[in-house]
Amino acid sequence: MARQILILDDNVSESNELRHLLAGFGADIYQSLRIGMAKEDLTKFHRGDIVICDFKLADGNAVDLMGWLYSKDIGCSVFVITDVETVADAVASFRAGARDYINKRLISELLVPKVKALIGRNENDNFPLLLSRKSDACLRAYSSAHMVAPTSLNVLIIGENGVGKEPLAQEIYDMSEQRDRSCVVLDCGTFHYLAQKHDTKHPVTLLDAVANQFRKAQGGTIILDNIQQLSQDMQSIILHVIANSRQTPRIIATASPEITEMAADGSFLSALFYKIKEFTIILPPLRECQEDIMLLADFYLKHYNQELNKNIRRFDTNAQKEMRLHTWSGNIRELKHVVRVAVLKSHGDVITTDNLDFDTPISDIHLNFKLDKNDEKAKIMAAISHTNGNMIQAAALLGISQKTLYVKRKKYGLK
Incomplete structure (x- = not known):
């Protein structure tokens, strides 16, 4: 059966143009000017079908629509489009369950490829992990990522190990206008090996090796992982390469929280720091995102059910309690490990506390409930x-x- 697409936009010419862009995907396409007018069509939609909705309409907005879809248990994918992007609207859209929040001027570049990919995907496939978060801090971070992605600004993503910095960096590249150009990913902890990879008969300096990596980007994007691991000599080399590049690539960098202190005390060159951090995104640790813990656990439960050929339905009440109380020092990376092992160990269709294997036992955790502004x-x-x-x-x-x-x-x- 063909997938169904509903375009909800009160601008008829823009709606017709979008219909034309999507016409070759083999889907049944409907159009509507109002939410009320669309409800009859939407009652026939299923998981895997797609709704593209302008954020503001005459009889409501996209958040209202998604609330109605949820109340009717209509599990289709909703893309929100808008003439004017705001952080508040983006956060509200993602919180309500939107797959994406996209400026109308970027429909051809961002929306159409995502719809095409969605139509070609099995309806039971796992969707990107970014869509499994509901906490305010994460939604603000993802909304900021969506806004900065289409620009040419360099981006610095700060967060603890395991919070998802690298996937977010890749997502920003995938949504950028440079996504058709090269993307070179470099681990800053292994930069000193670059020169050793070349033929010993034709040795190159570290400066040449780094410059070669930047040239590979060809004016595209460089993702620098863990910039806090760069030595000061390497920081100087990268700063020199950036300053002398004919086609300066966009830089998306990740770093642990201490990078700010390093820049302040001089152990990280301020010139490079401010060159990279033209736009900063903070990803919070999992312990500060209580709403996300079981959402992520359920996401990975489905994933590892498929990988391990299991059919586990849920976590029992006590298992959920322990997972919420755990400090998750390894963040999402640790949660993935815990869920995977729990799925493997479970012999029934429900995960219990006996199946949970924390790196730090729950009984050994010192729970500090003293309130502070951050969490x-x-x-x-x-x-x-x-x-x-x-x-x-x-x-x-x-x-x-x-x-x-x-x-x-x-x-x-x-x-």
Whole structure:
């Protein structure tokens, strides 16, 4: 059966132009000016079908539409398009479940290839991990990534090991206007081996070796992983290569949080630091994203069910509690490992605490519930979970009154 696409846009000429762009994909394409007018068609949509919706319409917006789709259990993919991008609208769209949030001027470059890829994909395939996050901090980071991707600005992505910096860097390249040009990925921890890879009969300097890597990008993109590992000599070499490149590539760099202190104390050259960080994205650690833990766990549960030929349905209540309370020092990388082993060890269709193999046992974890500005919401959620919903005990753990806890729960929308 052919896939179905609905274009929801009150600008008729733009809707017709988009229909023309999608006409060759073999899908049944419908058009509508209003959400209300589209609902009858949408009741016939299934998982794998696609909705392309302008963010603002006369009778509502894309968030309203996705809320209605969720209430009717219509599991289609929604792409939000807009004339004017805002961070608030992007965050709202992703939180509601949008696959992407795209400026209309980039429909040909960004939307059409994504729709084409989606139509050619099995409806049960795993979608990109970026779509499995709901926490405010992650949604802000991903919204920023989508906004900066089509520009030529250099980007610095900062976060702890295992939070997903490298996949996000690749995603920015995939959404950029340079995606048709070369992309060279370099691990800064192995730069000193570059010169050794050449023929010993024709030795090259480290400067030449680095310059050769930049030339391979041909004005495209260089992804520099873990720039905090660069020696000061290597920092100087890279700065020199950038300054003397005929076709300066776009740089997308990743770094651990200490990079800011290194720039401040002089152990990382400020000239290179500010050259790279024309735009900065902060990815939070998993422990500060309580809403994401089970979303990611369920994502990987489906993935490893396929890999290991299992049919596990869910995590039981106690397993979920332990996973939410775990500190996840290895972040998403550690969570992937824990879920994979749990799927392998489980003999039934439900994962229990006996199947969880944490690097740090839950009983050895020191749970610090003292509130601070950076992760107040996450700690409140953890305290409530730790006390099985007992608000008196949760308030005591947090060191606040029950009234203050009530106010903060209301502030963050917590039940």
